[in-house]
Amino acid sequence: MSAPRTLVAEPLTREAFAPFGDVIECSDAVRHFPINAGNTERYHDLARVDAGGRGRAAISIFRGQPRELPFMANMMERHRLGSQAFVPLSGRPYLVLVAPPSPRPRADQLRLFLARAEQGVNYARDVWHHPLLALEAESDFLIVDRIAAEPDCEEHVLDEGVELLLP
Numbered sequence: 001m002s003a004p005r006t007l008v009a010e011p012l013t014r015e016a017f018a019p020f021g022d023v024i025e026c027s028d029a030v031r032h033f034p035i036n037a038g039n040t041e042r043y044h045d046l047a048r049v050d051a052g053g054r055g056r057a058a059i060s061i062f063r064g065q066p067r068e069l070p071f072m073a074n075m076m077e078r079h080r081l082g083s084q085a086f087v088p089l090s091g092r093p094y095l096v097l098v099a100p101p102s103p104r105p106r107a108d109q110l111r112l113f114l115a116r117a118e119q120g121v122n123y124a125r126d127v128w129h130h131p132l133l134a135l136e137a138e139s140d141f142l143i144v145d146r147i148a149a150e151p152d153c154e155e156h157v158l159d160e161g162v163e164l165l166l167p
């Protein structure tokens, strides 16, 4: 039996994550401007919320239990009709495992990112991703995604598990 494939997390940046969606963070690389008579800086239009068909965008909170590392990822999922954003509320880093849209996630296209506590992610519609990968302790995430009467969560079991490692 061959050794499991491993993936070492790379830093999360807007550029590296662009094929998968958006990074939600305050950065001089995004458009920002003062509002409220200068009391507040608006970091504008950081992510595209997609809630197609008969769905609507909604805000929820996910309370995730920490994953034990090294973690073996055996499946991926995708939402075909809507985007899904995760914004950390507990001040801890987390992992993001993604693959580009395709009929099934390809092992050679998996990308693992280590997101800092001040970075959120927005998975574009159809992007394969692993369910929430919280680290260190129970962590809350603000979620912006599509809700509808019909479920929209396609799961796929990977042919071979991938061991996720921190840098």
Ligand SMILES: NC(=O)N[C@@H](O)C(=O)O
Binding pocket: 077, 084, 129, 130, 131, 132, 153
């Ligand atoms: N199932 C669910 O709402 N959560 C997943 O979509 C996820 O990405 O964590």
Ligand code: NI
Binding pocket: 077, 078, 079, 084, 129, 131
């Ligand atoms: Ni999801």
